[in-house]
Amino acid sequence: MTEQTTPHQDRPAPVRRVLLLAHTGREDAREVARAFCKALTAHGIVVRLLAGEAADLGVDPAAYEPGLETVDERGTSTGPDPADGCELAVVIGGDGTILRAAEMTHGAGTPLLGVNLGHVGFLAEAESDAVESTIEAIVDRRYTAEERLTVDVQVYRGKELVASTFALNEASVEKAARERMLEVVVEIDGRPLSRWGCDGVVFATPTGSTAYNFSAGGPVVWPGVEALLMVPLSAHALFARPMVVAPTSVLAVEVIADTEGAGVLWADGRRTVDLPPGARIEVRRGRTPVRLVRLHEAPFTDRLVAKFGLSVEGWRGAAERRRRNGNGSRGAANA
Numbered sequence: 001m002t003e004q005t006t007p008h009q010d011r012p013a014p015v016r017r018v019l020l021l022a023h024t025g026r027e028d029a030r031e032v033a034r035a036f037c038k039a040l041t042a043h044g045i046v047v048r049l050l051a052g053e054a055a056d057l058g059v060d061p062a063a064y065e066p067g068l069e070t071v072d073e074r075g076t077s078t079g080p081d082p083a084d085g086c087e088l089a090v091v092i093g094g095d096g097t098i099l100r101a102a103e104m105t106h107g108a109g110t111p112l113l114g115v116n117l118g119h120v121g122f123l124a125e126a127e128s129d130a131v132e133s134t135i136e137a138i139v140d141r142r143y144t145a146e147e148r149l150t151v152d153v154q155v156y157r158g159k160e161l162v163a164s165t166f167a168l169n170e171a172s173v174e175k176a177a178r179e180r181m182l183e184v185v186v187e188i189d190g191r192p193l194s195r196w197g198c199d200g201v202v203f204a205t206p207t208g209s210t211a212y213n214f215s216a217g218g219p220v221v222w223p224g225v226e227a228l229l230m231v232p233l234s235a236h237a238l239f240a241r242p243m244v245v246a247p248t249s250v251l252a253v254e255v256i257a258d259t260e261g262a263g264v265l266w267a268d269g270r271r272t273v274d275l276p277p278g279a280r281i282e283v284r285r286g287r288t289p290v291r292l293v294r295l296h297e298a299p300f301t302d303r304l305v306a307k308f309g310l311s312v313e314g315w316r317g318a319a320e321r322r323r324r325n326g327n328g329s330r331g332a333a334n335a
Helices: 028-041 050-058 095-105 128-139 299-306 314-334
Strands: 015-020 048-052 066-072 089-091 112-116 144-148 152-158 160-167 170-175 182-186 191-198 200-204 228-233 241-244 251-253 263-267 271-275 279-285 290-294
Touching: 015 028, 015 050, 015 095, 028 050, 028 089, 028 128, 048 050, 048 160, 050 066, 089 095, 095 112, 112 128, 152 170, 152 263, 160 170, 160 263, 160 271, 170 182, 170 279, 182 200, 191 200, 191 228, 228 279
Parallel strands: 015 048, 015 089, 048 066, 089 112, 112 290
Antiparallel strands: 144 290, 152 160, 152 279, 170 200, 170 263, 182 191, 182 251, 200 228, 228 241, 251 279, 263 271
């Protein structure tokens, strides 16, 4: 007699999990986070929270069905990242909160869905007034994830590797003391390019081209372009222009050894490494990209216009509109 087996379709569906990260220092972020917890668990999705943030939100995990999970920021018992086993990380806050989430989930490769509560929120996909539709998109899996180029950064003192990190937006080498310039020599692909006295150097990705790079006068680069950017900060030199190089290039900067100026490396404005004279910093394309969730297929041009509030009309267009309205009004009166 042949033993009957259970059809594949009778197997229970795998549990869906979403990591929720929020800027819990803001009341509006706490309110939005609680709304996500209530709605997602109501649809059978387990919500994972950092233990500290769960306390800040004032939520009781036992009061939810299927329930809330809490983990510490170091990760879960099954892996190094809080996002292990999560299909998505919902991040409620501004770009700074999203960069924190990128740092936390980098090893797991979990897609990040940013809900903007900040000022510009270039990395965010949704706004705080679209919470309901965002939740529906998560429940129905109506989203895609696009990979964003990162940079890997190594710091050497002599031949010794003393620090390694990554960045989604940029790695910046900056002077440590306000009263002293930083003397550096920059290299591209192992060849010296120029020596500058400067406030620092920004190494940016296309994603970060609208962040520190933008403020420093660097070019805006579309996210689909694979490239690395190098932008001097207030360089005292005749040739110190922003540069865009191939993604296969290796960028480097050395703090001149026989000077008194020390520096500091910042990665996404979050992680720092002290740079004494003689330190060498190498920047190359990151081995692991960051995945950002997209709910809508919108051109990057539209994102630039919306996030920066750019006028696509200009004063000429406004004048033409007033003239048309004025002519129309006179025409109607004459009729």
